[in-house]
Amino acid sequence: MKKSNILSQYAKNVVSQNGEDGIIERILEILPNTNNWCVEFGAWDGKYLSNCYNLISNLGWNGVMIEGNSNKYRQLQQTYKGNEKTYLFNRFVNFTGKNSLDNILQSTPIPIDFDILSIDIDGNDYHIWDSLKIFMPKVVIIEFNPTIPSDIAFVQERNIDVSHGSSLLSLNILGISKGYELIGTTLCNAIFVKKEYFSLFGIENNSPSILWDTEGEAPRVFQLFDGTIVLSKGFNLIWKNVKVDTYDLQKIPKYFRFNHDYQNIYGLFKAILFKVIKKIVYNFK
Template sequence: MMDIIQRLIDRTTNRFLLLNYRVNAQQLINTILMDARYQDPKRLEQYGFKAYSQNDEDGIIAEIFKRIGIKNYSFVEFGAAKGLENNTLYLLYQGWTGLWIEAGKKNCNFIRNKFASAVSSSQLKLTNSFITRDNINQLFTDNDVIGEIDLLSIDIDGNDYHVWETIDVINPRVIVIEYNAKFRPPAIYVMEYNPNHTWKYTDYFNASLKSLEKLGNYKGYKLVGCNITGLNAFFVREDLVGDLFQEPFTAENFYQPPRYYLTPFYASAGGHKADFGLYIAK
């Protein structure tokens, strides 16, 4: 009996601690967004929300396309994991079509089963491949993904900078890419390219925001914002920027520090556990 009582106490305590964390995290987010620099409606932080993204990326992506418009409702995402928590599932639900490239074989098997309806209808293409700067353009070509697309999301926990630098067969209007928030502007840092790199859950990955800003400028993109957890940076092709986003388009203006401790809050902010099934868009 005492064991049962102790388990009930532990369960109640854990629920209380989780509730307390959620309340504190929401209060912290509200406090951050009350800062005067975030009150400019041309900034993006205040528009963030989670549907299926890891944090608040879904809302920021929606706001960007609200401003620049949608051309062909197409996306590419690599590092799609199991598909239930990424930057493009919410778009898939809205009728977009696209390509997921995922290195994990188990993840791909899960996707083929869970997203069978989307895959069989060709709304979603899936490629199981470990991405390098030597194969990325061929992967696009093999899947008939060339020319202009609306969104490219890059999250491979390492060679992100080098892969983006190499891409030349597609012309995304918007790019979402993970940055290494350990290195604050004006720090210049790019992880040395290693075609066999896998993330070891350390701070050795990818590139600083300043280095990505410089690469973006070279490739014809402007940095227009970062999400509040300091995880992803958002770039818009310079011919689409106009006066729609806050200037200057620099890492110093948009940098967010690593607030990875907020990610568990966003994990619950999307409501019930994520899933995918047949649905009617009407």
């Protein structure tokens, strides 16, 4: 049984989705030299499933909240109306240019080593974190695709129009390259801390397979002698509630699946013709 995700015992929601509010509070009890600044995007209305709302509204923190959708941004403005410690931006964060995260943050008084960065944009999370070069937050909370097993390194295409997500393992590799260590997970968020603070958390093994204690068993894929592809179990597509059954992933049409290696077109044609005739005869019985 996995027992190394020690921060999970502090999980609780004020408005967060999977216990992040309580985990953040515990992390801040451990971190030294905090400056009470946080950043979140896409922020929605600034409250719904937010990892920063509790810090800003209930604990008096300074914040930078970024939301690209104009309707949600108007709601964001209402949430923080009159709050002079919160900087709001109606932007879609990009990898480069004026809408890069570095450039947006440079237009605010936020310190380089601010405390909390929350990234949740359902796709390019990896690439946005990778693009951050100037600012070095102490803690990064970043979404990963929870359907990808912890031993698979997958990074989606670096394209704002693509929403595939990246694996926890890939985010861990990126985090290490940027000077961070994994300290915990929730259902689909990885939590990293700057390497200099890692020893304060008393974690002996911080590999993704250990710290992701809510990881489910992913279906395995195998093939039969005739070319049929089979899943070890069915599953539902994430957010779509569409069932994928064990025989749904076929590359070769049924009439081309044979339990033999045909060396020429003539042999293949005879085999297909035989199957067609057999099916016709069977249907007329």
